[in-house]
Amino acid sequence: MTVAASGEWQIPADIPAETQWHAARVPGTAARALTDAGLYDPENPDPLHDKDVWYRARITPRTTGRHTIVFEGLATIAEGWLDGEPILISDSMFAAQEVEVELSGDAELCLCFRALEPHLSRKGPRAKWRTQLAKSQGLRLIRTTLLGHMPGWCPEIHAVGPWRPVSMFSAQDTFAEIVEIRSDLLEDGTGKLDISLRLADDPRNVYLACAGQMAEFLRDETGQLRASLEIPDVEPWWPHTHGTSRLYDVVLVLGDELVHLMRTGFRRIEIDRGADGTEFALKINGERIFCRGAVWTNADLLSLPGDRESYRPWLELAREANMNMLRVGGTMVYETRDFFELCDELGILVWHDFQFANFDYPVKDPEFADKVSREAEAFLAATQGSPSFAVACGGSEILQQAAMMGLPPERWSGPLTNEILLEATTRQRPDVAYVENSPSGGAMPFSPNEGVTHYFGVSAYRAPIEDARRADVKFAAECLAFANVPEPVTVETRLPAGIGHSPEWKARVPRDRGVGWDFEDIRDHYVEYLYGEKPLDLRYGDPERYLDLGRAAVAEVMEAVFAEWRREGSRTAGGLIWNYQDLMPGLGWGVVDATGEPKSAWYALKRAFRPLQIALTNEGTNGLDVHLINDTAETRPVTVELACLRDGRIPVVSGSMEIDLGRHCAQKVAATQIIGAFFDTTYAFRFGPPAHDVTVARMSDRETGEELAHAFQFPLGRGKALHANDIAVTLETPSEGEAMLVLSCDCFAQSVHIRDDGFRPSDNWFHLAPGREKRIRLTRRHGIPADRQPSGEVAALGSSRRFTYSAG
Structure with missing residues (x-):
């Protein structure tokens, strides 16, 4: 039962605890509760880590006797009392706590979340480097999220409170506990399911059933019940872009009673390093997958929710945008079982970092190392049987931070990523790929031409679009960061006035600490690069057009980069945008704004990520290449049409071609093959004035005539193809x-x-x-x-x- 079943949780309006109390949601945060009470402004947040925060609730057990109270997550330094008796001390946001208590009737449960600030100033083992990412170096010593502690990245809303569920059960409430579940796809197409569990009673004739197969549970030497099934010719689980995300019910059979345990899928994951060992690609069920999506931040920074209904609209938007992977970075929080189950259903792969980023963590301290190991084991155990979980990663930018500080390679990594987290993954989820850190590989950990990179050549470093090919990116676990402009309704209702220049406007623009530019400056650079217009003049004279050009520029850059990365001959195997959603209304990195409204970048990615795709790349004097992509499991008969237009209106040349586009493949066709004769499609030879300003390509289904995808190329640049029209x-x-x-x-x-x-x-x-x-x-x-x-x-x-x- 839920602890708050007999009455609402309460939080005081201020500290000390004698002041007036207010209702609070649990699971939830103090910031959420105070906001609901009208005492906190999330757009101008006050610090919460410099004060104690109290919660209390009356609990009523259904029966008397021994009970267990489970605290799934307390942020961050917490103490607990039951009827005035101390029952709990917790010092990790990511560690669940179970407390056994004796109850004979109603009782009062009190929780105090101690101020984190004094703990941030305590001394620990000396670090090999300091990071600019967070305000306090003391965060390396405490197991809590970095959300709220990264100026320029997100609002300073601090995670305080019972952010994950608090529940209570008695011995009579416990029926079955799953100890371990393994679901694998063997190379011959057989699905293998292994489960071990504990039952409160000791019944006989207990069976496991899945996909029409059944096996009896037998007790092993440890007293656990174990069963194993082999399912011939099982339908495998695929990411939704490449096939059906098939899930099977796992059922416990007790005589005439059927108990649904969970749903699982069968898939096989491998890392493909390529012939020269420098590549990084995921192979699912033996097929190399182009992974595309974004870095997930959080469904709601104020509440840090973990339930299906909070996740659902965001994840459904990701699937609608043809994303097949989301990465949870090491600066966020561990997502819940509900998150993984929805990703299982929607066919979205999950790359999940352990929650470590940028710092040199003191894992030589045995107590800290033990805490980390238990944290990792608990998170991995909660995801067992989830086919969407594809990559477990030892954190974000730890190796990069060390390398950028000038340390030698032997000091970039250590037992945290090479031993503790690797061993936990091997024990709990041997079916997922493990990556030491993101980024990693190459002469430098962040070198884009080997292993996993964070690629910001195009975007933060203002490189031309051609750099996306020149950099020889293998797998971008982060890429393409811009201050993405929300749609007009969000700008008008949720953003301050003073477009592009007022302090209130600029406060909503992300930036890296210690640099003299922000990510709106980056977007402005690409407005001028693509359209030849001066953003400063636009902000003065036509702010509405300034924003429209910014929206358009980001969309164009993203489509062009992924055209390069998905073409035949590219060795890039994935790109994840930094990042998926904004944490507050503003011009954040997110491709979806904090209200849930998609931005121009989301629509561009929806097109760029299509499983059936056509793209055009300018190959100079080699002409225009037409790239056809079919990620689906079926061969598709298609018709490809190409037309070069003068003044955006008059077809100068055109042609079409019928192609049987094979399953899971990319194919390249020269534009001149489709046209049937030489034509200077890229205006590379310059034999006289340009004959056209835009090329249009279409791919349609040969049988139904339905347009599947389209692409455009501008030989004179986008600014020369802006036409008045009806x-x-x-x-x-x-x-x-x-x-x-x-x-x-x-x-x-x-x-x-x-x-x-x-x-x-x-x-x-x-x-x-x-x-x-x-x-x-x-x-x-x-x-x-x-x-x-x-x-x-x-x-x-x-x-x-x-x-x-x-x-x-």
């Missing part, structure tokens, strides 16, 4: 709750964007070629009344005109 807009409402925009244009329209505050479009910030209709599904946003109808406007980057639509 966009015809038709709104269709075929049935209740459905709406479809049908768009067409007389001339190429660049970065077409739709604004409808009540409905979210299925595509946005896209290019529209003349001569074809584009259909955009409109989905009612959460909280919009059922009687509200679609109404909005459509515009393109090259025109000041707005084209409106309305159901009325």
Whole structure:
């Protein structure tokens, strides 16, 4: 039962505890509770780590006698009392605590979360280096999240309180405890399932059932019950971009009673280092997978939730954007079983760092090392049987930090990543890949041409898009960081005035400590690089266009980079955007803003990550290459069409080709093969004035005619292909709750964007070629009344005109 079943948890409005108490959510944080009480402003947070925070609740057991209270997560230095008697001391946010108590009736449970600040100043073993990431070097000694402690990265909202569930049970409540579960896919296609468990009673004839197979549990020498199943020709679990994410029910059979234990999937994961040993790619079920997605931050920084309903909208958006991997970095928190189960269902691979980042941790201290080992074992045990868990990583930027401080290679790593975390993973999850640290590999840990890298050549280091190929990236566990501009509705309702220059605006822009630039400066650089316009002049004279060009530029960069990385011949096997969601309303790194609204980058990635994809790359005097990609499990008969347009309107040359595109493959075709003759598609030979300003490529299903993907290339640059145009807009409402925009244009329209505050479009910030209709599904946003109808406007980057639509 839940501890708070007989009454709400309470938190005082201020410290000391004699002051007025207020209701508090558990699981939850003090910041959340105080915000609910109107006593805390998350957009201008006050420190919480300099004070004690108290919680209390009345608990009522269903029976008298021995009970166990389970505290799944207490942030961070906590003490507990039951009816005034001390029962608990905890000094790790990531360690669960179980306390046995004797109960004869109602009791009062009190928790005090001690101020963390005094602990941050205590001395520990001397560190080999200091990091600029966090304010306090003392965080290396304490097991707590770095969220809230990284200026310039996220708001200083400190994690304090019972952030994970508190529950209570008696011996009578305990039925079965899963000790170990292993689900594997053997090379011959057999699924293998091994389970060991403990039962409160000692029944006979206990069976394990899964996928139509059954095996009896037998007791081993330790007293545990063990059963093993082999399932021939099992349907494997795939990431959703490459096949079906098949899950099977695991059932305990006790006579006529069936007890559902969990769902699992069968898959096999390997790391492919390539012929020369420098590569890093994941192979799932024997197939090399291009992993694409983003670095997950948190569903809600204020509450740090761990339940399905908090995760669901964010994870469904990730799947909709064709992401097949999310990485939880070492600066975040451990995500819960609910997170992994949803990723299992949605077919999203999880790369999860252990919660270590940038610091030199004191693992030579036996007590600290033991704490780390228990933390890792508990996290891994909670994920057992989850097929989505693909990579366990020893943390973030530890090796990089040491290398950048000038230390020799032998001092970059140590027992934390090479022994403790590796051994825990081997014991608990031998079916997942282990990576020592992110980044790692190469002459420097962060060298992009070997192993795992954090690639910011394009973006933070202002390299041209061509650097995405020149860097020879093997696997980017972080990449492409920009201050991504939210959609207009968020800017107008949640951001301060003073676009691009006011202190309040700039406070919402992420930055690295100790540098003279921020990530809005990076976005501005690419606006000028792509369009030849001066961001400073735009901020002065046309701030709305300034933001629109910023949205468009980021989208264009992301599509172009992934066109390079996914093409045939590329040795890049993955790219994860830094990062997935913003932690507060603003111009954060997230491709989804803190309200849950996708930004222009999300729409670009949705296109760039399509399982069936067409892309164009400029190969100079070698011409234009057309790249066709089929990640799916079936061969697809497709038609490829290509047209070079003058003035965005007149086809100068065109052609088409029919291709049977094989399963799980990438294929390259020269544009001249499709056209059937020589044409200077890239304007590399320059025999006279340019003949065209945009090339349009389409891939469609040969049998149905459905357009699967499209791509565009600009031989003279994007700024030379901005055309005034007329966009015809038709709104269709075929049935209740459905709406479809049908768009067409007389001339190429660049970065077409739709604004409808009540409905979210299925595509946005896209290019529209003349001569074809584009259909955009409109989905009612959460909280919009059922009687509200679609109404909005459509515009393109090259025109000041707005084209409106309305159901009325």
